[in-house]
Amino acid sequence: MTVEPAEKLLAPVLSAFWDDPRSWTLDTYRRHEGYQALTKALAMAPDDLIAYVKDSGLRGRGGAGFPTGMKWQFIPQGDNKPHYLVVNADESEPGTCKDIPLLFANPHALIEGIVIACYAIRSHHAFIYLRGEVVPVLRRLHEAVREAYQAGYLGKDIKGTGFDLELTVHAGAGAYICGEETALLDSLEGRRGQPRLRPPFPAVEGLYACPTVVNNVESIASVPAIIHRGKEWFRSMGSEKSPGFTLYSLSGHVARPGQYEGPLGITLRQLLDMGGGMRPGHRLKFWTPGGSSTPMFTEEHLDVPLDYEGVGAAGSMLGTKALQCFDETTCVVRAVTRWTEFYAHESCGKCTPCREGTYWLVQLLRDIEAGKGRAGDLEKLADIADNINGKSFCALGDGAAAPIASSLKYFRAEYEEHIERGGCPFDPARSTAWADTSRTEAHA
Amino acid sequence: MSSEVSLGIPELPAPDYPADVRARLETDAREVIARYPGSRSALLPLLHLVQSEEGYVTRTGIRFCAEMLELTTAEVTAVATFYTMYRRKPSGDYQVGVCTNTLCAVMGGDAIFEELREHLGVGNDETTADGKITLEHIECNAACDFAPVVMVNWEFFDNQTPESAKQLVDDLMAGREVRPTRGAPLCTYKETARILAGFPDLREGAVEATGGAGPASLAGLRLARGEAQARVVGQRGQTPEHAPPAQPPQDDADLHATPTSPSPAEHPSSHDAPRQTAESDPAHPADPVGEHAEQEEGDR
Numbered sequence: 001m002t003v004e005p006a007e008k009l010l011a012p013v014l015s016a017f018w019d020d021p022r023s024w025t026l027d028t029y030r031r032h033e034g035y036q037a038l039t040k041a042l043a044m045a046p047d048d049l050i051a052y053v054k055d056s057g058l059r060g061r062g063g064a065g066f067p068t069g070m071k072w073q074f075i076p077q078g079d080n081k082p083h084y085l086v087v088n089a090d091e092s093e094p095g096t097c098k099d100i101p102l103l104f105a106n107p108h109a110l111i112e113g114i115v116i117a118c119y120a121i122r123s124h125h126a127f128i129y130l131r132g133e134v135v136p137v138l139r140r141l142h143e144a145v146r147e148a149y150q151a152g153y154l155g156k157d158i159k160g161t162g163f164d165l166e167l168t169v170h171a172g173a174g175a176y177i178c179g180e181e182t183a184l185l186d187s188l189e190g191r192r193g194q195p196r197l198r199p200p201f202p203a204v205e206g207l208y209a210c211p212t213v214v215n216n217v218e219s220i221a222s223v224p225a226i227i228h229r230g231k232e233w234f235r236s237m238g239s240e241k242s243p244g245f246t247l248y249s250l251s252g253h254v255a256r257p258g259q260y261e262g263p264l265g266i267t268l269r270q271l272l273d274m275g276g277g278m279r280p281g282h283r284l285k286f287w288t289p290g291g292s293s294t295p296m297f298t299e300e301h302l303d304v305p306l307d308y309e310g311v312g313a314a315g316s317m318l319g320t321k322a323l324q325c326f327d328e329t330t331c332v333v334r335a336v337t338r339w340t341e342f343y344a345h346e347s348c349g350k351c352t353p354c355r356e357g358t359y360w361l362v363q364l365l366r367d368i369e370a371g372k373g374r375a376g377d378l379e380k381l382a383d384i385a386d387n388i389n390g391k392s393f394c395a396l397g398d399g400a401a402a403p404i405a406s407s408l409k410y411f412r413a414e415y416e417e418h419i420e421r422g423g424c425p426f427d428p429a430r431s432t433a434w435a436d437t438s439r440t441e442a443h444a
Numbered sequence: 445m446s447s448e449v450s451l452g453i454p455e456l457p458a459p460d461y462p463a464d465v466r467a468r469l470e471t472d473a474r475e476v477i478a479r480y481p482g483s484r485s486a487l488l489p490l491l492h493l494v495q496s497e498e499g500y501v502t503r504t505g506i507r508f509c510a511e512m513l514e515l516t517t518a519e520v521t522a523v524a525t526f527y528t529m530y531r532r533k534p535s536g537d538y539q540v541g542v543c544t545n546t547l548c549a550v551m552g553g554d555a556i557f558e559e560l561r562e563h564l565g566v567g568n569d570e571t572t573a574d575g576k577i578t579l580e581h582i583e584c585n586a587a588c589d590f591a592p593v594v595m596v597n598w599e600f601f602d603n604q605t606p607e608s609a610k611q612l613v614d615d616l617m618a619g620r621e622v623r624p625t626r627g628a629p630l631c632t633y634k635e636t637a638r639i640l641a642g643f644p645d646l647r648e649g650a651v652e653a654t655g656g657a658g659p660a661s662l663a664g665l666r667l668a669r670g671e672a673q674a675r676v677v678g679q680r681g682q683t684p685e686h687a688p689p690a691q692p693p694q695d696d697a698d699l700h701a702t703p704t705s706p707s708p709a710e711h712p713s714s715h716d717a718p719r720q721t722a723e724s725d726p727a728h729p730a731d732p733v734g735e736h737a738e739q740e741e742g743d744r
């Protein structure tokens with residue numbers, strides 16, 4: 001019996017024409033059936049559209065996996081207040097690198113999704129909050145929005161339906177916490193990006209205290225395909241509770257890093273199989289299923305189905321599907337220290353467990369990494385992480401605790417070794433992308 | 445006890461811009477403010493706008509934002525100091541940011557940063573004496589599949605090495621034209637800030653520069669199309685007939701390779717991007733390349 005080649009599992013939808021030489025243009029998008037879903041959607045009643053997206057089973061791709069149609073349904077109707085859609089394009093979770101290439105190569109998928117979503121929730125003004133540090137993407141968004149206005153997909157009386165929509169592209173200014181949806185709203189209102197107390201939830205009091213939907217780029221960009229090809233088609237991929245396709249981002253010590261679009265529930269083993277495995281002569285040591293805020297996995301978890309339930313059952317979270325793979329040359333203490341420095345730097349300072357806790361975690365970890373750790377430090381580390389996790393004001397705190405708790409679970413011995421021998425047993429030069437190239441050259 | 449803290453006269457109000465500058469900025473500011481239902485939403489773009497005038501957020505810039513939005517300068521300062529992209533002191537024409545978040549750091553970002561620090565003789569957030577380059581650590585820039593990543597004025601320089609990064613800063617200092625892997629030919633930091641304020645880049649060819657997606661973004665698509673072979677192998681040597689080109693195929697190499705100055709062929713970053721792919725240790729469970737892998741290759 002021949003085994004199906006693993007790459008046959010892939011299902012490029014959003015990425016289907018990224019290799020077109022002018023993939024980002026309206027022309028190219030239209031040639032690939034772009035804006036046909038919009039025609040279909042505008043002929044539906046808004047409530048039916050919401051129900052349709054709900055029935056498709058689409059879940060949020062920004063990390064938490066909340067059902068998208070249900071989120072739209074929470075927007076009160078007939079309340080005589082403006083409604084807003086805010087697209088979260090802040091993509092800053094370490095390891096996460098899907099929305100940015102999506103927007104660079106195919107911005108119209110997002111814009112079409114925005115028009116459909118706004119029609120459904122009766123919003124007449126939408127925003128794209130794009131992290132500021134990606135100017136090439138900002139350029140293409142400016143251009144795509146211009147094209148969409150010119151073609152009558154945005155603005156007044158869209159396609160003769162009487163529906164009006166303004167779309168504003170807004171560049172952030174560098175702050176990971178602004179990806180958290182309520183901090184994002186504060187930031188979009190021109191304030192420091194600090195999370196808000198919930199309730200009230202954004203669906204009731206969001207931007208300018210009006211009903212607001214905040215969705216991830218990939219969530220909204222997936223909507224046109226669902227409308228155009230049908231919810232049954234969408235449900236034919238993935239599982240009952242995690243249906244559909246998604247972008248997996250493979251990075252690190254793998255032979256072929258990049259974006260792999262396929263059905264939910266694929267495994268890392270399958271992805272590595274098609275991607276050529278780890279780099280030659282090396283073994284997988286640890287990996288994140290969905291960015292640095294999701295507890296890390298090891299090679300034990302290669303066959304975990306990468307969907308919301310599968311990863312959850314294995315003790316982590318699907319998160320953003322950012323599969324950062326590290327091989328045996330990598331010091332886990334170094335990796336975790338660096339992530340923790342990131343959380344300490346990005347902590348907004350609003351609540352004590354996170355603001356103070358991340359600071360002390362960094363002090364302890366730096367000492368351990370440098371071989372100055374002492375007996376009892378690991379207990380202290382676990383204790384502080386535990387006092388942040390679940391006790392912070394927003395999920396950034398939980399994210400900061402995740403790499404520490406999970407690495408202590410799988411690699412405690414490696415921490416101990418740092419303390420016992422008073423230093424790091426790893427040579428960072430061996431982990432670099434060019435390490436093996438130069439070694440081969442030296443031997444040649 | 446004596447104290448170094450000055451408790452004396454409060455700082456005088458910041459001077460205003462010269463009248464012509466003020467008039468020009470006001471026109472821009474009004475355009476920005478009109479995009480939002482609530483004027484205060486324009487604050488982040490306006491701070492980018494004042495950076496596009498002076499290269500950093502000056503007290504004059506803060507006063508301008510406050511006046512345009514009817515806020516106090518304290519309110520504006522509180523916001524400006526929260527976000528890392530707003531500079532608080534004069535800096536270089538080119539901001540060279542090396543990603544040293546975990547994945548890039550491990551893949552070589554730390555080594556690249558060290559190399560540049562020595563080569564330029566400046567530390568983190570410091571500027572070279574000629575005012576050309578400010579060196580910075582940056583956080584994950586959503587390009588981990590192109591690690592290690594360097595950003596110059598927020599354009600992507602993917603798959604860098606210490607050598608390519610050194611060449612890059614040398615080119616910048618020599619005033620040679622530098623092109624990113626993904627993004628438009630570099631403009632100055634001030635010009636970049638204007639785009640961030642929401643004013644489209646009107647330079648000919650800026651939007652289309654470097655083509656569709658970068659090579660890593662196409663990894664899955666090419667496999668799904670059968671255009672790239674699964675579990676093979678640049679530079680594998682043993683089976684050259686199976687080895688795909690180590691570089692992206694010619695048709696898009698023109699679009700996506702790293703054409704840094706003076707010409708793609710001469711710049712290290714255009715050809716030494718570590719995109720080596722090969723099968724891993726066959727004994728390793730993480731690498732499913734086993735007996736059937738060869739068979740499938742034959743099947744295709």
Ligand SMILES: Cc1cc2nc3c(=O)[nH]c(=O)nc-3n(C[C@H](O)[C@H](O)[C@H](O)COP(=O)(O)O)c2cc1C
Pocket residue numbers: 059060061062063064065066068088089090091092093176177178179180181182214215216217219220394395396
């Ligand atoms: C610290 C932090 C950072 C986040 N960053 C992002 C982000 O960059 N992009 C994103 O879509 N969601 C991010 N989220 C999740 C958002 O709060 C929110 O759940 C999401 O945008 C909802 O969209 P979805 O339902 O379409 O997934 C972040 C959450 C936290 C706690």
Ligand code: SF4
Pocket residue numbers: 177195346347348349350351352354355392393394395396397398
């Ligand atoms: S957990 Fe951290 S980021 Fe979140 S509110 Fe508290 S201090 Fe701010």
Ligand code: FES
Pocket residue numbers: 094095096543544545546547548549583584585586587588591593
């Ligand atoms: S870690 Fe450097 S771009 Fe993500």
